[in-house]
Amino acid sequence: MARVVVNAPKSAKRGEVIEIKTLAGHAMETGFRRTQTGELIARDIITGLVCTYNGVEVFRAELHPAMAANPLVVFSTLATESGTLEFKWTGDNGYAATQSASITVV
Amino acid sequence: MTSRRQFLALACGALAAGEAAAQLDPNIQALRAAALESAIRKVTGGKPVREGKVKLELPPLVDNGNTVPLSVSVASPMTSADHVKAIHVLTEKNPQPYVVSAYLGPRAGRASIATRARIADSGRVIAIAQLSDGSFWSATVSVVVTLSACLEEGLI
Numbered sequence: 585m586a587r588v589v590v591n592a593p594k595s596a597k598r599g600e601v602i603e604i605k606t607l608a609g610h611a612m613e614t615g616f617r618r619t620q621t622g623e624l625i626a627r628d629i630i631t632g633l634v635c636t637y638n639g640v641e642v643f644r645a646e647l648h649p650a651m652a653a654n655p656l657v658v659f660s661t662l663a664t665e666s667g668t669l670e671f672k673w674t675g676d677n678g679y680a681a682t683q684s685a686s687i688t689v690v
Numbered sequence: 691m692t693s694r695r696q697f698l699a700l701a702c703g704a705l706a707a708g709e710a711a712a713q714l715d716p717n718i719q720a721l722r723a724a725a726l727e728s729a730i731r732k733v734t735g736g737k738p739v740r741e742g743k744v745k746l747e748l749p750p751l752v753d754n755g756n757t758v759p760l761s762v763s764v765a766s767p768m769t770s771a772d773h774v775k776a777i778h779v780l781t782e783k784n785p786q787p788y789v790v791s792a793y794l795g796p797r798a799g800r801a802s803i804a805t806r807a808r809i810a811d812s813g814r815v816i817a818i819a820q821l822s823d824g825s826f827w828s829a830t831v832s833v834v835v836t837l838s839a840c841l842e843e844g845l846i
Contacts, residue, residue: 601799646790647790649785651790651806655805657790657805659798
């Protein structure tokens with residue numbers, strides 16, 4: 585199954601900017617490579633990442649074949665309240681992965 | 691064990707692929723430039739893009755085009771009145787210009803993203819930021835790539 589990793593701080597001060605690192609295990613086949621016999625290898629990539637903070641979308645990214653394999657996306661958000669950060673990846677051929685991280689805001 | 695028949699089939703396939711690539715060559719520069727222009731137009735909706743505010747960081751000399759670390763940050767207070775709505779990263783020499791589009795809001799706190807890209811050949815990398823007032827700002831970096839990404843048989 586899909587392997588995804590999220591690195592976010594466990595606790596933060598209210599109003600602090602926290603950095604979130606996300607990594608998904610995926611070959612990100614571009615669709616531009618060919619086999620030895622000259623046939624194109626079909627595209628198979630992750631196309632989107634959405635991050636929600638207690639149900640509110642705070643970050644969204646569209647990925648394209650020019651992303652490196654195992655796409656890393658680093659972004660930041662404001663620590664507003666204690667709760668969960670939900671991450672959702674979607675991609676070609678029905679790829680879907682979710683991960684969550686809880687955060688305590690003091 | 692590869693039979694003579696299999697070998698010939700493989701060789702012909704490789705030759706055909708090579709010829710297809712060769713046929714594209716004369717116009718490839720113009721096609722790439724046009725693709726980049728149209729991608730920028732699509733991102734901005736035809737609005738003017740000004741240089742500045744955006745900081746695009748990536749190594750000037752790239753050993754391996756398959757994983758190029760890059761980061762984009764935009765000088766913005768990130769308040770609900772004045773924030774960065776989107777950051778787009780485009781390249782000049784890839785088969786498709788798009789790399790990543792990130793959509794942020796005032797809740798991002800800081801307008802900065804980092805990721806890893808594939809870059810096929812030496813050329814320009816452009817980051818475009820859309821601000822909440824509707825203006826577009828950009829930064830351009832020229833990179834030299836020694837090992838191209840994923841295109842062993844040459845650029846398609």
